[in-house]
Amino acid sequence: MNNIYKLLFEQKHITEKQFTFLESIRKEEIISLYYELRTVLYIGILLFTGGIGYLIYENIGSLGHILLMLLLGTLIITGFYYISKFAKPYAHDLVTVKLVYFDYLLILVSLLIIGLFTYIQVYFEIVAILASWSSYLSASLFFFMAYRYDNRALLAMGITALAAALGFTFTPIAWTANDGVSTNYTHIIAILLGVSLYVSGYLSEKENIKPHFKFTYQNFGLITFYLGCLSGIFYTAFDIPYTLVALGSAVFMSFYTWKTKAFLFFLYSNISAYIAFSYLFFELVSNTSDGYILLIYYFPCTCIGYIVFLVKKKSHFAHE
Amino acid sequence: MNKSFIAYDIIALEKKKILSTSQSLYKSKLISEKQWDGIREAFNTNLYSPSVFMRVLLFILSYIGFSTAAVPFGFIFMDLDNIGFQILFTIVGILLLFLTEKVLIQNKHHYLSGVTEAGLFSGFSFIALGILFNEPENILVYPIVLFILSALASIRYLNRVTLLLSIAFLGWIIFQTLVDIGGYAKAVIPFAFMLYFGLLFLGTLKLEKTFTNIIFNDFYSILKAVSLTCFYVAGNYFVVRELSIDLMGINLTEDEDIPFAYLFYAFTLLIPLGYIYWGIKKKRILFLRVGLMTTALSVMTFIYYFSTITPVVVVTISGALLIISALILLNYLKKPRHGFTRENMILNETHSKDLTAFIASQTLGGNSTPTEDESYFGGGGFGGGGANSNW
Structure with a gap:
C-alpha cells in the first residue's frame, strides 16, 4: 500500500475534489512554506533582539548610542503603526487577526520596548534605582500586550518575567541545573505563585475572560508549585513538611485531574507524588537495619506496577 | 525486505498510518467530521500507541524498571568469571527481546508505546555488552558488532533511533578502517x-x-x-x-x-x-x-x-536580515506563486499554540532580568525544530 489518498478515494471516504487537492500536495505540486517561514522569522527575532540587547551594553557612551536609540524608537513606532492598523478591539474571547505575522510583530515590538527601556536605564544611570522594578515593568508590559492583543506567547513570557521579578529563574527545561530557587523564602514564594497562577487559570475560564489562557496559566502554575515543593524537600532543613505538602497536594491533584481528564497535569502530579512518596519511604527505611532489601525491589516493583496501571487504564485518556 | 522479517503486523501499521494521516486532515478541516468518523470506523486497529508525553513517561519508567530488575540477578551470579558474564548478559538480552516481542508486540499489540522501546534498547544493550565484555583488541570489532545489532533492530522493530545509530556506526567502521591503513x-x-x-x-x-x-x-x-x-x-x-x-x-x-x-x-x-x-x-x-x-x-x-566585525554585530545583522526576508516572502506568497504558498495546508501533528507559547517563553528571554549582563540571551536552549519523535 503506497498511497493513502488513493485508497481513501477508492473506498469512497473522500470526494474526487478532495482527492485531487491532496494528490497535488503529495506530489509536491504545491508546497506550503508555513513552518519554514515562521521558523526563519522566529530565529530572526531571537537573534536580532538578542544582538540589540547586547549591543546596548557595549555601546553605552560611544558615538553609536543616540543612533541606536533612534533606531529602536523608529522600529517600535513602525511596529505599533502596523499593530494598530490590523488589531481588533479588545474582547474577552479568542481574537483572530488577518495579518499572518501579527503574533511575531507583537513579540518583536514588546522585546524592543524592553530593549529601549533598558537602554534608557543604563544611559541615565538609574539602574540601581529601578533594578528591582524593571522586571516587574517588563512583566506588566508582557501581560498588557498579551491581554490587549490576545497572545499566549506573550502571556507565557510575562509569567516567566514575573517569576524572575520574584527572585527565581524559571526554566523547567533546565531545572536540574537550576539553582534559582535557593533560599527558603523563595520556595514559599514559588509555591504561592504556583497556586495563584493555577487559580488565575481557573478564573479565566470561569469568568470567561480569555478562557484560552487557562492552559498556559495552569501549566506554569503546576510546574512552579511542584518545583517549589520538591526543591524545598532537597535544599532546606524542613524536608518532611515540604514532602507532606507535595505528597498531599499531588495526590489530591492526581484524583482531580483524573476526573477532569487533564492528562498532562495528571502526569505532573503523579511524578511529584512519586518523588515525594519515594523520599518518605527512603527516610523511613533508612532508620531500620534490614531495610535495604526493600530498596532493591522498590524501583522495579513501583515502576512496573505504575506501567501496568497506565496501560490498563489507557482508554480513560483516549481523547488525548 | 522480506515482510515477515518485520516483527509488527504490517496491515495494522498501515491502518494506523492511515488513521493518523486522516486525523491531521480532519484537524486541518480538509475532510468533514462525517468523513473522519467513517474512516475511523473503517481503519480501526487494536494497536496501543499512546501520545508523546505518555510514551516518554512509559519509556523512562520501563527503562528504570528493566535495568533495576537485573540487580537482584546480579547478586545471585556474583562469582562468575568473564565468560560466564558474557553468557549471562547475552541470555538476559535475548530473553528481554523475546519477552518484548511475544508479550508486548504480539499479545498486547504495543507499537511505539515507550515500553517496547525500553525493552528493545535494554535487550540489545545486554547482548552488545555480552559480546563485547571481554574487550576485544581490535577496535574495529566494536563498531561492526554495534552496527549489526542496530541495523537488525531498525529493520525488525522499525526503530528510528537505532536507524540513526546504525548510520553512525557504519561511519565509524569507515573511519577506523582508513585510520588503520x-x-x-x-x-x-x-x-x-x-x-x-x-x-x-x-x-x-x-x-x-x-x-x-x-x-x-x-x-x-x-x-x-x-x-x-x-x-x-x-x-x-x-x-x-x-x-x-x-x-x-x-x-x-x-x-x-x-x-x-x-x-x-x-x-x-x-x-x-x-x-x-x-x-x-x-x-x-x-x-x-x-x-x-x-x-x-x-x-x-x-x-x-x-570576518573582522564582532560576533554580536553579525548576530544582530543576520537577525534583521532573516526578519526582513521572511516578511518579504510572506507578503510575496500572499497568493500561491510557482507552486509555493505561505498558507498551512496540512497541520503538523504537534501543531499547538500552547506549545509555541511555552517554547517562546523559554527561548526569547522573558525569564531574565534586564540588570544582568547578557540579559537578552535568555534561556538559550533551542527546543523547537525536533519534529521526529523517536520513541
Whole structure:
C-alpha cells in the first residue's frame, strides 16, 4: 500500500475534489512554506533582539548610542503603526487577526520596548534605582500586550518575567541545573505563585475572560508549585513538611485531574507524588537495619506496577 | 525486505498510518467530521500507541524498571568469571527481546508505546555488552558488532533511533578502517565520508522505489535528511580543518592551510546553494530545508575565518536580515506563486499554540532580568525544530 489518498478515494471516504487537492500536495505540486517561514522569522527575532540587547551594553557612551536609540524608537513606532492598523478591539474571547505575522510583530515590538527601556536605564544611570522594578515593568508590559492583543506567547513570557521579578529563574527545561530557587523564602514564594497562577487559570475560564489562557496559566502554575515543593524537600532543613505538602497536594491533584481528564497535569502530579512518596519511604527505611532489601525491589516493583496501571487504564485518556 | 522479517503486523501499521494521516486532515478541516468518523470506523486497529508525553513517561519508567530488575540477578551470579558474564548478559538480552516481542508486540499489540522501546534498547544493550565484555583488541570489532545489532533492530522493530545509530556506526567502521591503513588513506577521509553519505542518499532513493509502503515513508525521510546534511558536513571547511587538527594530529600555523583547502571552500559555498537551487527548481521541500540550514552553517564558517566585525554585530545583522526576508516572502506568497504558498495546508501533528507559547517563553528571554549582563540571551536552549519523535 503506497498511497493513502488513493485508497481513501477508492473506498469512497473522500470526494474526487478532495482527492485531487491532496494528490497535488503529495506530489509536491504545491508546497506550503508555513513552518519554514515562521521558523526563519522566529530565529530572526531571537537573534536580532538578542544582538540589540547586547549591543546596548557595549555601546553605552560611544558615538553609536543616540543612533541606536533612534533606531529602536523608529522600529517600535513602525511596529505599533502596523499593530494598530490590523488589531481588533479588545474582547474577552479568542481574537483572530488577518495579518499572518501579527503574533511575531507583537513579540518583536514588546522585546524592543524592553530593549529601549533598558537602554534608557543604563544611559541615565538609574539602574540601581529601578533594578528591582524593571522586571516587574517588563512583566506588566508582557501581560498588557498579551491581554490587549490576545497572545499566549506573550502571556507565557510575562509569567516567566514575573517569576524572575520574584527572585527565581524559571526554566523547567533546565531545572536540574537550576539553582534559582535557593533560599527558603523563595520556595514559599514559588509555591504561592504556583497556586495563584493555577487559580488565575481557573478564573479565566470561569469568568470567561480569555478562557484560552487557562492552559498556559495552569501549566506554569503546576510546574512552579511542584518545583517549589520538591526543591524545598532537597535544599532546606524542613524536608518532611515540604514532602507532606507535595505528597498531599499531588495526590489530591492526581484524583482531580483524573476526573477532569487533564492528562498532562495528571502526569505532573503523579511524578511529584512519586518523588515525594519515594523520599518518605527512603527516610523511613533508612532508620531500620534490614531495610535495604526493600530498596532493591522498590524501583522495579513501583515502576512496573505504575506501567501496568497506565496501560490498563489507557482508554480513560483516549481523547488525548 | 522480506515482510515477515518485520516483527509488527504490517496491515495494522498501515491502518494506523492511515488513521493518523486522516486525523491531521480532519484537524486541518480538509475532510468533514462525517468523513473522519467513517474512516475511523473503517481503519480501526487494536494497536496501543499512546501520545508523546505518555510514551516518554512509559519509556523512562520501563527503562528504570528493566535495568533495576537485573540487580537482584546480579547478586545471585556474583562469582562468575568473564565468560560466564558474557553468557549471562547475552541470555538476559535475548530473553528481554523475546519477552518484548511475544508479550508486548504480539499479545498486547504495543507499537511505539515507550515500553517496547525500553525493552528493545535494554535487550540489545545486554547482548552488545555480552559480546563485547571481554574487550576485544581490535577496535574495529566494536563498531561492526554495534552496527549489526542496530541495523537488525531498525529493520525488525522499525526503530528510528537505532536507524540513526546504525548510520553512525557504519561511519565509524569507515573511519577506523582508513585510520588503520594510514598514510594517504587518512587524507581521503573527508572524501570517503562524502562518498558514503552520497551513496546513502542514492541508496535511499532506490529503496524508496523498491519498497513502496506508507509505513516506511518516515524512515526514508530520516535517511534522506541525514545523508544530505552529513554529505555537506563532511565537506565543510571548518569541520575538515578542525578535525584534521584534532584527530589526525596535523599541525597547522595561522598561515598554513589543510590539503585541498580550496576544494573545501568550494564545497562549503556551493553545496548549500546547490541544495536550495535544486529545492526551488524541482520543488523539493526537503532540499529547501536542508539548504537553509546548511546555508546558515556556511555563513558561520566563512564569518569565523574571514570576518573582522564582532560576533554580536553579525548576530544582530543576520537577525534583521532573516526578519526582513521572511516578511518579504510572506507578503510575496500572499497568493500561491510557482507552486509555493505561505498558507498551512496540512497541520503538523504537534501543531499547538500552547506549545509555541511555552517554547517562546523559554527561548526569547522573558525569564531574565534586564540588570544582568547578557540579559537578552535568555534561556538559550533551542527546543523547537525536533519534529521526529523517536520513541
